[in-house]
Amino acid sequence: MTHESASARLDRLDAWVKAYRPAPRVAECGTIVSVGDGIAWINGLPSAAADDILAFADGSRGLVFDLAPGRVGAVLLRATEELTAGTMAYIAPGALTIAVGDALLGRVIDPLGRPLDGDPLPQLHEQRPLERRSPPIIDRDFVREPLYTGNRVIDTMLPIGRGQRELLIGDEGLGRSSIAVDTVIAQHDQDVRCIYVLCGQKRSTVVRTIETLRANGALAYTVVVVGEAGALPGLKHLAPFAGCAIAEHWMEQGDDTLVVYDDLSMHALNYRELSLLLRRPPGREAYPGDIFSVHARLLERSTCLGPARGGGSMTALPIVETQQGEIAAYIPTNLISITDGQIYFDATLFAGGFRPAIDVSRSVSRIGGAAQHRTIRDEASHMKMDYLRFLELETFSRFGARLEESMEAALQRGRILREILKQDRLAPERARFQLAWMVAFNDGLLDSGDPETVPGVLATIAAGLDSCDLTLSDARDRWSEAVATWVAATAESKSGP
Numbered sequence: 437m438t439h440e441s442a443s444a445r446l447d448r449l450d451a452w453v454k455a456y457r458p459a460p461r462v463a464e465c466g467t468i469v470s471v472g473d474g475i476a477w478i479n480g481l482p483s484a485a486a487d488d489i490l491a492f493a494d495g496s497r498g499l500v501f502d503l504a505p506g507r508v509g510a511v512l513l514r515a516t517e518e519l520t521a522g523t524m525a526y527i528a529p530g531a532l533t534i535a536v537g538d539a540l541l542g543r544v545i546d547p548l549g550r551p552l553d554g555d556p557l558p559q560l561h562e563q564r565p566l567e568r569r570s571p572p573i574i575d576r577d578f579v580r581e582p583l584y585t586g587n588r589v590i591d592t593m594l595p596i597g598r599g600q601r602e603l604l605i606g607d608e609g610l611g612r613s614s615i616a617v618d619t620v621i622a623q624h625d626q627d628v629r630c631i632y633v634l635c636g637q638k639r640s641t642v643v644r645t646i647e648t649l650r651a652n653g654a655l656a657y658t659v660v661v662v663g664e665a666g667a668l669p670g671l672k673h674l675a676p677f678a679g680c681a682i683a684e685h686w687m688e689q690g691d692d693t694l695v696v697y698d699d700l701s702m703h704a705l706n707y708r709e710l711s712l713l714l715r716r717p718p719g720r721e722a723y724p725g726d727i728f729s730v731h732a733r734l735l736e737r738s739t740c741l742g743p744a745r746g747g748g749s750m751t752a753l754p755i756v757e758t759q760q761g762e763i764a765a766y767i768p769t770n771l772i773s774i775t776d777g778q779i780y781f782d783a784t785l786f787a788g789g790f791r792p793a794i795d796v797s798r799s800v801s802r803i804g805g806a807a808q809h810r811t812i813r814d815e816a817s818h819m820k821m822d823y824l825r826f827l828e829l830e831t832f833s834r835f836g837a838r839l840e841e842s843m844e845a846a847l848q849r850g851r852i853l854r855e856i857l858k859q860d861r862l863a864p865e866r867a868r869f870q871l872a873w874m875v876a877f878n879d880g881l882l883d884s885g886d887p888e889t890v891p892g893v894l895a896t897i898a899a900g901l902d903s904c905d906l907t908l909s910d911a912r913d914r915w916s917e918a919v920a921t922w923v924a925a926t927a928e929s930k931s932g933p
Contacts, residue, residue, distance in 0.1 A: 492523050599738065601774070607760065735771075826850025869901055906918060
């Protein structure tokens with residue numbers, strides 16, 4: 437600090453002291469009557485309103501969550517060991533906010549913006565409320581630009597657009613989070629800023645996710661918001677809203693963002709726990725009646741803004757868990773009705789070795805097709821229906837019936853397509869590769885081969901793409917010629933000495 441700035445500060449302090457006049461101050465004061473399980477009940481505070489911040493005499497903080505006659509129910513956001521019954525409580529000014537800005541990229545923070553990665557607090561100058569209304573219809577625009585996940589099944593048959601809400605649904609252990617992580621990794625050259633929200637996950641899962649993002653170079657353009665399983669219930673509840681607020685800041689600046697909520701099943705369970713502790717009336721499956729509203733007001737904030745608002749977008753990939761494939765449960769059906777489509781993961785496909793275990797027959801992307809690149813859309817226009825027909829025909833062929841030659845050919849093409857759609861984890865692919873293999877498949881260049889040779893052909897196509905300058909906008913004739921050359925080179929290498 438310079439001598440001049442210190443002098444000016446002393447002058448201001450001296451002027452304030454001279455102008456100070458003692459006067460009585462009136463402030464509401466409450467008293468904690470009980471505290472436990474992340475919940476505090478306070479007597480007093482008659483003017484407290486929902487979502488007000490409470491400051492306790494020991495330094496703890498809380499958020500008003502329930503209003504009852506004569507008392508207030510609050511969820512704790514920070515709790516010290518000295519917090520007990522009898523502690524004084526006051527209403528703090530302002531709303532609950534989080535610091536936002538570019539300095540958050542590459543950082544791991546909690547839902548209040550406090551660093552969890554051991555580095556100093558990021559220098560940020562703008563605050564945004566965690567809760568706010570979603571953009572009105574007049575400020576929104578149609579979803580026009582594709583968001584590439586790097587996955588062959590999704591980018592071709594279940595495309596996602598920037599500003600879309602696409603649900604990842606399935607049982608535990610089927611690869612839902614893996615697809616989400618792959619999607620974040622695939623944005624490394626797409627100018628998309630990512631926010632990965634881990635809500636209610638074990639610490640080992642949190643560490644593994646962060647290390648995976650770091651190892652693949654994705655942490656540099658990603659913010660990780662963590663409300664782990666051992667955190668206070670109030671923090672776990674706020675984690676998705678914190679991630680959404682961070683993404684909204686960039687969206688309103690005209691940037692494209694991607695938010696992964698991993699996962700909203702744990703978030704719903706945590707909200708049910710809080711509501712039961714606050715003695716709210718339970719509803720279906722013991723969830724409170726407003727659980728639908730909680731997730732709706734979160735996901736409705738994801739959209740594509742119109743040019744007048746900067747043209748930014750926020751794409752949401754919420755994850756929800758099912759039990760034994762039951763998609764008609766309360767929380768899954770709620771989220772299906774809120775989102776613009778769902779990608780369903782099937783345990784039978786997973787056990788059969790089809791990875792990622794995406795069930796195309798039960799998955800849908802309602803608005804992503806409009807955002808798909810024209811050349812990719814042309815090649816994939818009939819692929820989903822052809823694949824579903826193949827699955828039906830394969831089921832029929834298991835009865836041992838004799839099939840016509842045309843049906844045998846259709847089965848062969850279907851088996852090749854199924855082999856193409858298999859993909860390893862942490863190996864997202866660019867849009868050019870998706871177009872290349874579809875051209876090869878649609879032109880029949882793979883029909884004469886065995887499904888076991890598909891990985892080798894795909895590797896040759898990928899190598900050919902790395903050495904050429906083809907773009908998605910090039911004529912199909914150029915693509916056909918180049919792909920045919922690469923496939924023929926694979927066949928020659930197989931038949932050579």
